[in-house]
Amino acid sequence: ETGVTQTPRHLVMGMTNKKSLKCEQHLGHNAMYWYKQSAKKPLELMFVYSLEERVENNSVPSRFSPECPNSSHLFLHLHTLQPEDSALYLCASSQDWGLPNQPQHFGDGTRLSIL
Amino acid sequence: AQTVTQSQPEMSVQEAETVTLSCTYDTSESDYYLFWYKQPPSRQMILVIRQEAYKQQNATENRFSVNFQKAAKSFSLKISDSQLGDAAMYFCAYSQHSGGSNYKLTFGKGTLLTVNP
Numbered sequence: 183e184t185g186v187t188q189t190p191r192h193l194v195m196g197m198t199n200k201k202s203l204k205c206e207q208h209l210g211h212n213a214m215y216w217y218k219q220s221a222k223k224p225l226e227l228m229f230v231y232s233l234e235e236r237v238e239n240n241s242v243p244s245r246f247s248p249e250c251p252n253s254s255h256l257f258l259h260l261h262t263l264q265p266e267d268s269a270l271y272l273c274a275s276s277q278d279w280g281l282p283n284q285p286q287h288f289g290d291g292t293r294l295s296i297l
Numbered sequence: 298a299q300t301v302t303q304s305q306p307e308m309s310v311q312e313a314e315t316v317t318l319s320c321t322y323d324t325s326e327s328d329y330y331l332f333w334y335k336q337p338p339s340r341q342m343i344l345v346i347r348q349e350a351y352k353q354q355n356a357t358e359n360r361f362s363v364n365f366q367k368a369a370k371s372f373s374l375k376i377s378d379s380q381l382g383d384a385a386m387y388f389c390a391y392s393q394h395s396g397g398s399n400y401k402l403t404f405g406k407g408t409l410l411t412v413n414p
Contacts, residue, residue: 224301225388225404238401272342282330282392283349286402288342 185209188273188289195263196297203258203292205273213279214256215286216248219270231256232279260294268296299324301391303405310379311413317364318374318408320389326350330392331365331372332402337385345387348372376410384412 216228230238231250247259274286310316333345348356389405
C-alpha cells in the first residue's frame with residue numbers, strides 16, 4: 183500500500199473547466215512535491231512545499247495553482263488549461279526538504295487529459 | 298546546470314538473465330547523490346538504489362547493483378537474474394549533496410525495460 187495517495191487516478195477536462203488534483207501522504211513527512219511527467223521527457227518539478235510553505239516554483243504557468251493546507255495534504259488547482267498540459271501529474275513526499283540523502287516517495291499519479 | 302542522460306529509450310531482457318541500463322550525467326560538483334527509480338505499469342515510482350559520489354564502493358541492493366564511474370560521469374544499473382516483475386520504466390536521477398535551497402532532483406527521460414518470459 184502506497185504511503186502517498188493521489189486522486190483522481192484519471193481526469194478528463196475541457197480547456198475552460200476548473201478542477202483540482204489531491205495528494206495525501208500518510209508518512210509523517212514535512213516536504214511535498216508536484217511533478218509533471220510527459221511522454222519522452224524527464225520529470226519536471228513544478229512545486230515544492232516544506233512545512234506548508236512553498237519553497238520552489240519552477241516557472242509554472244499561473245493556470246496551475248498549488249495549495250498545501252497542512253503537511254499531509256497537497257492540492258493542485260487547475261483552470262483554463264491547454265492541450266499541452268495533458269500529462270501524468272505525480273505527487274511525492276520526503277521527510278524533509280533540502281536533504282538529498284532522503285528519498286522521495288511517490289504516489290500513483292493522476293493522468294490528466296485536456297480536450 | 299546539471300543534466301541526466303539515458304541513451305536507451307527501451308531495453309529488453311530474457312527472464313533470469315542480466316541487463317545493464319546506462320546513465321550519464323553532467324555536473325561541476327564534486328559531491329552529489331545518484332539514484333535509480335523504478336516506475337512499474339501501476340505507476341508508483343519507487344527508489345531502487347542510491348549512490349553517494351564520495352563513496353567509491355558501488356551500491357548494491359539484492360539483484361540490483363550499480364557501476365559508478367565518477368571520472369566518466371557514468372552511473373549504470375545492473376539487474377541480475379531478471380524477473381517479470383522488473384518490467385518497468387527506470388529513471389536515473391541526480392541531486393547535489395549540499396541540499397538546502399538549491400536541492401533538486403534532476404531526472405533522465407527514462408528507459409523502458411521489457412522482461413521476456
